[in-house]
Amino acid sequence: MDLSVIIPTLNEAAYIERTLDRIKACISNEYHLEIIIVDAGSKDDTIRRVTGKVDQIHQDQSLAGAKYKSLNQGAKLAKGRVMLFLDADTFLPSNFDYHIVDALNQKDVIGGAFEFAMDGEGMVYRIIEWINRIRYRIDRRYFGDQAIFCSKEIFDKIGGYPEEPIMEAAYLCKAMRAVGKLALIKTPILTSARRFEKGNVFRVFIMDTWIWLQFTLGLNIKRYALAYWKENNDGG
Numbered sequence: 001m002d003l004s005v006i007i008p009t010l011n012e013a014a015y016i017e018r019t020l021d022r023i024k025a026c027i028s029n030e031y032h033l034e035i036i037i038v039d040a041g042s043k044d045d046t047i048r049r050v051t052g053k054v055d056q057i058h059q060d061q062s063l064a065g066a067k068y069k070s071l072n073q074g075a076k077l078a079k080g081r082v083m084l085f086l087d088a089d090t091f092l093p094s095n096f097d098y099h100i101v102d103a104l105n106q107k108d109v110i111g112g113a114f115e116f117a118m119d120g121e122g123m124v125y126r127i128i129e130w131i132n133r134i135r136y137r138i139d140r141r142y143f144g145d146q147a148i149f150c151s152k153e154i155f156d157k158i159g160g161y162p163e164e165p166i167m168e169a170a171y172l173c174k175a176m177r178a179v180g181k182l183a184l185i186k187t188p189i190l191t192s193a194r195r196f197e198k199g200n201v202f203r204v205f206i207m208d209t210w211i212w213l214q215f216t217l218g219l220n221i222k223r224y225a226l227a228y229w230k231e232n233n234d235g236g
Contacts, residue, residue: 004080110180111150207227
């Protein structure tokens with residue numbers, strides 16, 4: 001298997017090196033790995049920190065505020081038969097490539113994601129993890145911080161990430177579920193809790209839940225996109 005890991009970045013100097021180190025430490029080395037950085041105009045040290053450590057770097061500041069554009073651009077550049085879309089502050093588990101291969105070998109499975117976990121300490125983060133795990137077990141619509149993967153063939157077949165400025169990963173999962181099954185790898189990834197810590201954990205969780213409920217009901221959630229990305233445009 002040839003695997004392309006696509007990482008969108010915007011001011012990710014604080015995390016990106018650890019994320020890259022984790023990828024290289026946790027892959028089994030049985031499969032060919034390609035790492036692609038798609039940067040949406042970082043003003044910090046992100047590009048310097050990834051230079052020489054990845055296979056491709058694509059820079060385009062017009063991608064800022066529309067994550068789906070960065071992800072689709074990375075998919076265009078990808079040479080791997082399987083693509084893994086990874087947030088810059090999310091750490092993959094050991095032998096993640098084995099887990100992906102095993103999942104894709106299951107009958108009718110065309111993609112999937114990893115179990116969600118956060119690095120925040122305290123019971124409130126365990127409760128958020130628990131609620132999220134129940135949610136995506138019911139609707140099988142994963143979020144970007146769960147490291148979604150699929151074959152390039154399927155990705156191209158469904159037209160890539162829909163042109164949605166928010167909840168792009170959930171929209172992608174919805175499109176994939178129309179043509180096949182999505183697997184859940186029970187071995188968890190570990191994503192940063194920085195967004196919750198910076199924005200007040202309860203406020204952020206309530207807002208995320210409100211947006212998800214409206215998405216589930218088929219309501220318009222685009223009006224939340226600008227505020228969401230303004231709040232998180234420093235890598236949060």
